[in-house]
Amino acid sequence: MSGRLAVVGLGPGDARYLTPQAAEALEAAEALYGYGPYLDRVPLRAGQSRHASDNREEGARAQAALAHACRGARVALVSGGDPGVFAMAAAVCEAIEAGPPEWRALDVIIIPGVTAMLAVAARIGAPLGHDFCTISLSDNLKPWESVVRRLDAAAGAGFVIAIYNPVSRSRPWQFGAALERLRRHLPPETPVVFGRAAGRSNEEISVTTLAAADASQADMATLVIIGSRATRVIVRAGRSPLVYTPRAAAEVSA
Amino acid sequence: MSGRLAVVGLGPGDARYLTPQAAEALEAAEALYGYGPYLDRVPLRAGQSRHASDNREEGARAQAALAHACRGARVALVSGGDPGVFAMAAAVCEAIEAGPPEWRALDVIIIPGVTAMLAVAARIGAPLGHDFCTISLSDNLKPWESVVRRLDAAAGAGFVIAIYNPVSRSRPWQFGAALERLRRHLPPETPVVFGRAAGRSNEEISVTTLAAADASQADMATLVIIGSRATRVIVRAGRSPLVYTPRAAAEVSA
Numbered sequence: 001m002s003g004r005l006a007v008v009g010l011g012p013g014d015a016r017y018l019t020p021q022a023a024e025a026l027e028a029a030e031a032l033y034g035y036g037p038y039l040d041r042v043p044l045r046a047g048q049s050r051h052a053s054d055n056r057e058e059g060a061r062a063q064a065a066l067a068h069a070c071r072g073a074r075v076a077l078v079s080g081g082d083p084g085v086f087a088m089a090a091a092v093c094e095a096i097e098a099g100p101p102e103w104r105a106l107d108v109i110i111i112p113g114v115t116a117m118l119a120v121a122a123r124i125g126a127p128l129g130h131d132f133c134t135i136s137l138s139d140n141l142k143p144w145e146s147v148v149r150r151l152d153a154a155a156g157a158g159f160v161i162a163i164y165n166p167v168s169r170s171r172p173w174q175f176g177a178a179l180e181r182l183r184r185h186l187p188p189e190t191p192v193v194f195g196r197a198a199g200r201s202n203e204e205i206s207v208t209t210l211a212a213a214d215a216s217q218a219d220m221a222t223l224v225i226i227g228s229r230a231t232r233v234i235v236r237a238g239r240s241p242l243v244y245t246p247r248a249a250a251e252v253s254a
Numbered sequence: 255m256s257g258r259l260a261v262v263g264l265g266p267g268d269a270r271y272l273t274p275q276a277a278e279a280l281e282a283a284e285a286l287y288g289y290g291p292y293l294d295r296v297p298l299r300a301g302q303s304r305h306a307s308d309n310r311e312e313g314a315r316a317q318a319a320l321a322h323a324c325r326g327a328r329v330a331l332v333s334g335g336d337p338g339v340f341a342m343a344a345a346v347c348e349a350i351e352a353g354p355p356e357w358r359a360l361d362v363i364i365i366p367g368v369t370a371m372l373a374v375a376a377r378i379g380a381p382l383g384h385d386f387c388t389i390s391l392s393d394n395l396k397p398w399e400s401v402v403r404r405l406d407a408a409a410g411a412g413f414v415i416a417i418y419n420p421v422s423r424s425r426p427w428q429f430g431a432a433l434e435r436l437r438r439h440l441p442p443e444t445p446v447v448f449g450r451a452a453g454r455s456n457e458e459i460s461v462t463t464l465a466a467a468d469a470s471q472a473d474m475a476t477l478v479i480i481g482s483r484a485t486r487v488i489v490r491a492g493r494s495p496l497v498y499t500p501r502a503a504a505e506v507s508a
Binding site for chain 2: 009011015016017018019020021024058082083084085086089090091092093094096097104105108110111112113114115118119121122123125126127128129130131132133134135136141142146149150152153154156157158159199232234236237238239242244245246247248
């Protein structure tokens, strides 16, 4: 068997964030699989087949890519950001564990990328400069009570919180409920960052406070960072503010 | 003022992980600042001055780079991994907030990179495929009680935990104490990953269990990932195992 599956992190979208390792794997692939808008970011190359699928079809997409690679092809499965953070790498592992024995024998390589929270943080300062948690608000795949418990634990113990997938058409109320929950733990002036399309031409980054944050500021492509009690904002005349969490944080918790 | 400070994430070390944006900023710099071993990874270029400093001197290094840029130079301050995760971006923000007004007027750009936990995770599967926390075990900059409280909160609420800076010469016992603490919350068979120099020629990645994990397996350059109750190991004949945390995690907590 000479096939190979590369699970490739594209980073935040702009080509300046694509690592040479990822670019090489895309170039070498005979077949590309991925969510349509991510595939559209990959330059076309002659002789390469493309297999776009819908956002919700991670499991089926992983299975199709594994089966194709097992037939001897060099396959790239593209993922936005980093494949290991709420993206395709876990879906591939799930498929391998549940799939036929030959999938375990396949050469699988996972190529990391700059995930959204790192890209957004870099554009606004260093909000993730101290201990932080990374939470997906999607409750398609876990009970909402679990999300709430994790928000309580994270905010109560002094973690900064990066929120992926705050909102979707099928989950309209969760992000508002999460903000309400976090207001129980954190002061009104806690900095909150909304980031969208970081580093791309349509980038939108904004800073507000937990008191003023409104769920309508986020959509499914927004990454939200909720500060801790230690997170600070530096106002700069004529420049955007810097939001950062100091390396030294003396206070223990909420 | 025409100076500029770029805080540049080098990624895990191998050039295949260096983004084009980071490579460009390094190429354009007139002066480079950084911890010696990180500076050594940057190809030499004529006309570029180099200012290496010790690991512990983040604050002074940030100040020196800011002052140099304020004199009109294009300065790059290099950081391992991503500058925003336990690295130089927060030190720069701290220096700007405490420093002279002209530092707030300076053009500062932070260039993200692949941080160690993403590189290690990619080499072993998808252990960060569900909600996770990122904690530095250094208590130079925070009280140990704060570390313990965060470990309790994270493990108790079902987060996977990525640990940076587990050990140093001045902190010999903390990582062992952290493992002991986590054993109160998590079952003995919980997967634990030790990763060092991910993606480099001297890479060392190993998988064990929380029961078998020994503090002597880590040094200051090791990244440790502690699974949650949902984290799984796929054994593969003739290949290294895959460690992953499924996207769907039904159980709520320890």
